[in-house]
Amino acid sequence: MALPPPGAGALFQLLRDGRARTRAEIMEETGLARTTVVVRLAGLADLGLIAPAGIAASSGGRPPTRFVFDPRSRVVGGIDLGATHGVMGLTDLNGAVIARRRHALDIASGPEPVLALALDALHELLDETGYTRASLLGIGVGVPGPVEHSTGRPIRPPIMPGWDGFDVPAAVRRRFDVDVLVDNDVNVLALGERATMWPEVDDLLFIKVSTGIGAGIIAGGALQRGARGSAGDLGHVQVPHGRGEDDLEATASAPALALTVSAATGDAVDAARVAERVRTGDPAAIDAARDAGRAIGEVTAICVSMLNPSIVVIGGQLGVQVQEIIAGVREVVYRRSIPLATQHLTIVPAQGGPDAGLRGAALMVTEERLSANAIDGMLAANTGPVEATIARGSTGASR
Structure with a gap:
């Protein structure tokens, strides 16, 4: 049986590359009839996702109009929460940061005050940039602990007292009635790092070494969360050639290094000062860092x-x-x-900068909300059943 022609959502995926096209060019690329292209472009224009982009050279008659994806038509909220600070911002639909705020916070103070601070910042940024709440496509949130992605609830996060099982999406929707997606901070960093520095790479492993140790896995171009969202939990993997039964986090995280350096020097070294001790040439700190790197390397090699x-x-x-x-x-x-x-493996330090987590949190939203199925759903909600069926494709197969 022949496959049905692509619906409006699938046609939108074609336009997301940013290249302006005429109706005739879209017809040639998709095989759709002119009337079908006209109807589906009209639906996408009603959603504000595409816009006219000038006219093409005429081969006789009225010059044809080009249409292009408009990434600034809507915005996405991104919230990247860490143990002691948070970055909140707005991006366009391509993930480019439009505005941001960075605030000191204490994740251990609990979800209500931390989310209130973050959502206040988003509200202020919407006002400052001139976007309305109706322009907000969704909000992505990254938190420094394990998350059941399907529900957005943190599950027994070690450094987040009061957050266990807390319904983060519901709390956010009390302020902003939009789709809310939540993931752990390493996954959103992996998404942001890839989008910023390695957009053509389909297989990337991001390892975060800080208060804890975790990994974000991108394979085949998609973030891999596992069955319940715990994929990449490297911190609890036992180091193959390590000392005793210690896991990687107990061996190579910032608090672990601080304990090692403190024992070697007799100083009370804070975890936040370990990197400084290494940079200033402290032999004990340098040795501890080298050992930590090798321990991380043992697990990374697997x-x-x-x-x-x-x-x-x-x-x-x-x-x-x-x-x-x-x-x-x-x-x-x-x-x-x-x-x-x-043979062709590259191992590099992160280069995405302070906006990587913010971008990753927002991209998590656009990947879902701008998918072909999601666009068809938006059209169904924006139009009557007859018009939506025409825009999707008469068989509804694109859904």
């Missing part, structure tokens, strides 16, 4: 052999600031992983 990524990105407070960490990872991964997996 991941590389199993997942075969093209890029391994080391991020987080220690991953970016301490060269000894990434040097240790490279040393072990290239020695222990199979040659086929490492």
Whole structure:
């Protein structure tokens, strides 16, 4: 049986590349009839997702109009929460940051005050940029702990007292009646890092080394969360050649390094000062960082052999600031992983900057809300049943 022609949502995916096209060019690329193209473009224009983009050269008669995706027609809210600070902002539909705020916070103070602070910032940014609440496509939230992505609820997060099982989407929707998606901070960082620095890479492993240790896995171009959202929990993996029964977080996280350096020097070293001790040449801190890098490398080597990524990105407070960490990872991964997996493997520090988590949280929303099925759903809600069926395709197969 022949497949039905693509619906309006599928046609929109074609236009998301940003290239302006005439109706005739769309007909040629999709095989759709002119009337069908006209109706589906009209539906997308009603949603504000496309706009005229000038006229093309005429081959006789009235010059044809070009149509293009308008990424500034709507905005997405992104909230990237850490243990001690949060970044809140608005992006366009391509993930470009329009405005942002950074606030100090204490994630341990609980969900109500932290989310109130974040949502107040989003409200202020909407006012400042001239966008209305109706322009908000959705809100993405990243939190520093395990999340059941299907419900948006943190599950027993170690550094987030009061957040266990808390319905984050419901709390956000009390202020903004939009779709809300929640994930752990490492996953949103992986999305943001890839979009910023490696958009053509389909297989990327992002490892965050900070207060905790975790990984975001992008395979085949899609973020892999696992059955319940716990994929990438490297911190609780036992180090293969480590000391005793210690897991990676107990061996190589910032608090673990602080304990090691404190024991070696007799100083009371705070976890937030470990990177500074390394940079200033403290021998105990340098040795501890090298050992931590090798321990992370042991676990990363297993991941590389199993997942075969093209890029391994080391991020987080220690991953970016301490060269000894990434040097240790490279040393072990290239020695222990199979040659086929490492032949074209690149291991680099994170380069997405402070907006990576914000962009990742927002991109999590656009990936879902701008999918073909979601666009067809928006059209169904925006039009009557007859018009929606025409825009989707008479069989409704695009849904």
